[in-house]
Each structure stands twice: as C-alpha cells, then as structure tokens.
Amino acid sequence: MKKFWGVFVLSVVCGFGSAVQSRDAVRVSTDGWSGLYIGAHGGFLRGKNHVTNVATVEPEGTFGGLQAGYWAPLTANWLYGFEVDLSLSGADGIGNAAGVFSGIDRFGTARTRLGYANGPWLLFASGGLAWARMTSLDITTSAGTMNTKHSFLGWSGGFGVEYALSQRWSAKAEYVHASFTRNNEDLVGEGGEQKLGFGTVRLGLNYQLGALPQRPLPMRALTSFDWTGGYIGVHGGFARGVQSMSYQGGTVLFDPASGGFGGVHGGYNFQFASNLVLGIESDFSFANLNGNFMAGCCRVTVERFGTARLRAGYALGNVLLYGTGGIAWSKFDPTYRGGQFESNRPFVGWTGGFGAEYAFAPLWTIKAEYLRFAFDDTNTEHPGLSQFDERGKYDVYRIGLNYRTALLGNLLQR
Structure with missing residues (x-):
C-alpha cells in the first residue's frame, strides 16, 4: 500500500504540472467533458460488518486504485456517463469483546453517473453495482471457531465534484456508499450470517483520452x-x-x-x-x-x-x-x-x-x-x-x- 501511495502522489504531481502548462485550454462546455477517461484515486474507508449473534466489526483504513469511464452530453449542461473502478484496501478492524477480525482486501463498483457542467466545474451523482472481498477470522459458533474469506455483492451510490485542470486533466472529490446483500450459510445446523456496508471518501485524477464530436453525428x-x-x-x-x-x-x-x-x-x-x-x-x-x-x-x-x-x-x-x-x-x-x-x-x-x-x-x-x-x-x-x-x-x-x-x-x- 505504501508503494501505491508513492505512485499515486507522483501521478498527481506530474498531472498537475501538465495541467498548469496548458491552463489556456480548460473545458468550458459539455463537449469538453465528453469522451473516455482513465485515472487513479485514493482515500479513506470506514464500514461495519455485522456478524449475527457474534459481533459487530467496524473496519477502517486507506485504499487506492484505478478507474475508467466516459461522459456523453444530454443537453447544453447535462451529461450522462458510466464508470468502473477497482481498489486495493488496507481497512480492517476487531469487533468488541468477541475478538472477531474483519479485513476488506479489495472492492470495486460499476456505476451510472449523471452530471451538470458549469464551465470547468462538474457536479455529479452516481449509482450502481458494488462488490467486495473480505476476510473474517475467529467467528465463534457453538461448534467452534470459523474463519471465512468471501465475496460480497450489493449496490453503491454517491455524489461528487470534478474540476477541469486542463483540456485533458481533471481532479475530483467523491463520496460513495456501498451496501451489500447478506452473506448467509447454514453449516450442519449452525447458521452464520454477515452483513457488510461501508462509506468511502476519495480524491482522484482523470486523464481524458478523447472527446465526442462537438456537433450531432451526421x-x-x-x-x-x-x-x-x-x-x-x-x-x-x-x-x-x-x-x-x-x-x-x-x-x-x-x-x-x-x-x-x-x-x-x-x-x-x-x-x-x-x-x-x-x-x-x-x-x-x-x-x-x-x-x-x-x-x-x-x-x-x-x-x-x-x-x-x-x-x-x-x-x-x-x-x-x-x-x-x-x-x-x-x-x-x-x-x-x-x-x-x-x-x-x-x-x-x-x-x-x-x-x-x-x-x-x-x-x-x-x-x-x-x-x-x-x-x-x-x-x-x-x-x-x-x-x-x-x-x-x-x-x-x-x-x-x-x-x-x-x-x-x-x-x-x-
């Protein structure tokens, strides 16, 4: 994770330097936001994993990853888009006196987005699919201690703001909440259920690969x-x-x-x-x-x-x-x-x-x-x-x- 943060900070510095050199080409309309983009992000996660009749664990920590997506114009100011992201996480926690450990190893989302552009500023909301991979240790049952490494699937939603540093580069701040369906199993009469949810605050840097034509396609x-x-x-x-x-x-x-x-x-x-x-x-x-x-x-x-x-x-x-x-x-x-x-x-x-x-x-x-x-x-x-x-x-x-x-x-x- 330390290595990732070094790469992320370097990307931000280099990207901002490129942006400063081309301030004369800042986007001013939806046409300027349109097209494919890729980027990197990092932030802080805090969540809650409720293990039925055992403990409630509140994992927290930093994460970082990559994203890719697109924007397309709807009207003069409104845009719609789609984004996929993948993050590696160091968030973990231990639940009260029961001693249950839960660690979120990685997670990602696939979200539809709706935005409103005003000059170099873009306000947006998003929602869609979310998944996470979590390790839980020392879950006490009547038959003994159980350890799990499971995938969780659910839904995510959030909002954010993005600012065009140049024609190609933009920086964003975003909040995304993820809530997952219950992960349930019945093992030889011994039930076990985990319910996971978390919120993330993240900063990101995007690079635009291309723009849509500035007029309707003939x-x-x-x-x-x-x-x-x-x-x-x-x-x-x-x-x-x-x-x-x-x-x-x-x-x-x-x-x-x-x-x-x-x-x-x-x-x-x-x-x-x-x-x-x-x-x-x-x-x-x-x-x-x-x-x-x-x-x-x-x-x-x-x-x-x-x-x-x-x-x-x-x-x-x-x-x-x-x-x-x-x-x-x-x-x-x-x-x-x-x-x-x-x-x-x-x-x-x-x-x-x-x-x-x-x-x-x-x-x-x-x-x-x-x-x-x-x-x-x-x-x-x-x-x-x-x-x-x-x-x-x-x-x-x-x-x-x-x-x-x-x-x-x-x-x-x-």
Missing part, C-alpha cells in the same frame, strides 16, 4: 460508420461450466452446470482516427443453469450473473472485431451433503473473451460474443469440515442487439 453511409457513442441493448445465450467444492482433502466436481440466460447491457465506444476502438460495457443477466452430483446429493443453481468490462477492437467500416476483459460476478445457490450445507452468496472473479459486432443501420447493431468466467475461491474453515472451498469456471456464448443512445442524446440538444 447520417453517413455505413461504409464510413463511426462507432463513437453510448449504447444500450438486450442479449441472450447459453452457458456451460464446472462448479467444484473440496473439504477434508477431497474434491467434488459437479456435472457441468448448463442452461440459458438473457439480460440487458449498456456501454460506450470511442473510435480513433486509426480505426482503433476503445470502450467500456456492463451487463446483467438472469440465468437458469443447473448441475448436480451423486444422484442429487449435491447440486448447484446459477440464478444471475453480470460483468463490467473494457473493450478494445478494430473497425472495418460497419464491422467491429474486439477483445474484452474485466470483472465478473455471479449468484450461486449450492447445496452439499444432502442439504447439510447450504450457502447463499455471490462469487466475484474475472472474465475475458472476444466478439464481433455488425452495424446494419445507423442506430442499430448486432453482436456475437464469447466470454470465459473464472471466480475466486470462496473459503470457509469450520470444525468437522476442516477447510471448505468452492470455485467455478464457466463458458458463456451470447448474441445481442444494441441501440445507439448517443445519437438520441444529440437529438435532445436540438
């Missing part, structure tokens, strides 16, 4: 199609994967869980003069994936999943070929040992893949895509089972239909 022939802009869409497909669990030195592999899914997505692309296209996309899917082992002794159901990903591709007119990678989450409901162990919690991991997209009209595109999901181990230590690990890997195949909302935003300005 209706050009598809041979000169421009991929720049935001979009929303729907998708559906088929997924297949392997869920596994291990305890007392043994491993159980489920029959491949498979089934269909469908959902919605949204994102933003920016096309450079070289036909390189960079973008960001988030999606949410409802699923019906099922797998079992040993005549129903053990089963797993995948109810929903989603991703927040960066995309990089090359445009061949109205055809876009791209690769993609980012964060994935999923909601599993596994049951082991004939119902002796049931868990109800999310898994968080990583995803990567590739796809192709085709623009068949100025406002509409279709796409086909493959993604690979790999989820972090979820670990529980409990008397009688020693160490209990769960993990999952899935292959996702889907097709989608997109509508280019950036052009709708331009129409609203007329």
Whole structure:
C-alpha cells in the first residue's frame, strides 16, 4: 500500500504540472467533458460488518486504485456517463469483546453517473453495482471457531465534484456508499450470517483520452460508420461450466452446470482516427443453469450473473472485431451433503473473451460474443469440515442487439 501511495502522489504531481502548462485550454462546455477517461484515486474507508449473534466489526483504513469511464452530453449542461473502478484496501478492524477480525482486501463498483457542467466545474451523482472481498477470522459458533474469506455483492451510490485542470486533466472529490446483500450459510445446523456496508471518501485524477464530436453525428453511409457513442441493448445465450467444492482433502466436481440466460447491457465506444476502438460495457443477466452430483446429493443453481468490462477492437467500416476483459460476478445457490450445507452468496472473479459486432443501420447493431468466467475461491474453515472451498469456471456464448443512445442524446440538444 505504501508503494501505491508513492505512485499515486507522483501521478498527481506530474498531472498537475501538465495541467498548469496548458491552463489556456480548460473545458468550458459539455463537449469538453465528453469522451473516455482513465485515472487513479485514493482515500479513506470506514464500514461495519455485522456478524449475527457474534459481533459487530467496524473496519477502517486507506485504499487506492484505478478507474475508467466516459461522459456523453444530454443537453447544453447535462451529461450522462458510466464508470468502473477497482481498489486495493488496507481497512480492517476487531469487533468488541468477541475478538472477531474483519479485513476488506479489495472492492470495486460499476456505476451510472449523471452530471451538470458549469464551465470547468462538474457536479455529479452516481449509482450502481458494488462488490467486495473480505476476510473474517475467529467467528465463534457453538461448534467452534470459523474463519471465512468471501465475496460480497450489493449496490453503491454517491455524489461528487470534478474540476477541469486542463483540456485533458481533471481532479475530483467523491463520496460513495456501498451496501451489500447478506452473506448467509447454514453449516450442519449452525447458521452464520454477515452483513457488510461501508462509506468511502476519495480524491482522484482523470486523464481524458478523447472527446465526442462537438456537433450531432451526421447520417453517413455505413461504409464510413463511426462507432463513437453510448449504447444500450438486450442479449441472450447459453452457458456451460464446472462448479467444484473440496473439504477434508477431497474434491467434488459437479456435472457441468448448463442452461440459458438473457439480460440487458449498456456501454460506450470511442473510435480513433486509426480505426482503433476503445470502450467500456456492463451487463446483467438472469440465468437458469443447473448441475448436480451423486444422484442429487449435491447440486448447484446459477440464478444471475453480470460483468463490467473494457473493450478494445478494430473497425472495418460497419464491422467491429474486439477483445474484452474485466470483472465478473455471479449468484450461486449450492447445496452439499444432502442439504447439510447450504450457502447463499455471490462469487466475484474475472472474465475475458472476444466478439464481433455488425452495424446494419445507423442506430442499430448486432453482436456475437464469447466470454470465459473464472471466480475466486470462496473459503470457509469450520470444525468437522476442516477447510471448505468452492470455485467455478464457466463458458458463456451470447448474441445481442444494441441501440445507439448517443445519437438520441444529440437529438435532445436540438
């Protein structure tokens, strides 16, 4: 963490120096804020982890990380956007006399944003998905002491202010609150539930990669199609994967869980003069994936999943070929040992893949895509089972239909 803060402070100093040299080009309208950006941030976190009937832990500490997103104009002063961030955290705490330890290892969000620009100032509010990875030690139960390392999934919301230091650089201050769904498991009749929430105050520095055109996109022939802009869409497909669990030195592999899914997505692309296209996309899917082992002794159901990903591709007119990678989450409901162990919690991991997209009209595109999901181990230590690990890997195949909302935003300005 000390190494990170050194890099962060150096980035801020260098960025501010560049900004001072180009003060004559400060942004003064929504057009100046529009486009993709990347950046770094750091701040302070304070939260609360309530362990049912055991203790309440209040972890606190510093964190730092990276973010990427985009802004697009709605009217002369209003903008909409999307941002994804990832932070490494040193926040931890010990809960009252019970001695329970909780440490937040890393967390992130994927948020939609709405902003109001006035000269070099931008006021904004945001809301969306949040996830966190937390380690808890010495949770006392009637059967003994339990240790866990789990992923949490929930929602986040906040507000902030951003100031344009130059045409490319901006600095921001932001508050974000995250509240997570209860992480519950029933282990051989011994219930255990954790409820996590925290607030963060952060400072950040952003670098703008490019700007949207300062006038509405003309209706050009598809041979000169421009991929720049935001979009929303729907998708559906088929997924297949392997869920596994291990305890007392043994491993159980489920029959491949498979089934269909469908959902919605949204994102933003920016096309450079070289036909390189960079973008960001988030999606949410409802699923019906099922797998079992040993005549129903053990089963797993995948109810929903989603991703927040960066995309990089090359445009061949109205055809876009791209690769993609980012964060994935999923909601599993596994049951082991004939119902002796049931868990109800999310898994968080990583995803990567590739796809192709085709623009068949100025406002509409279709796409086909493959993604690979790999989820972090979820670990529980409990008397009688020693160490209990769960993990999952899935292959996702889907097709989608997109509508280019950036052009709708331009129409609203007329």
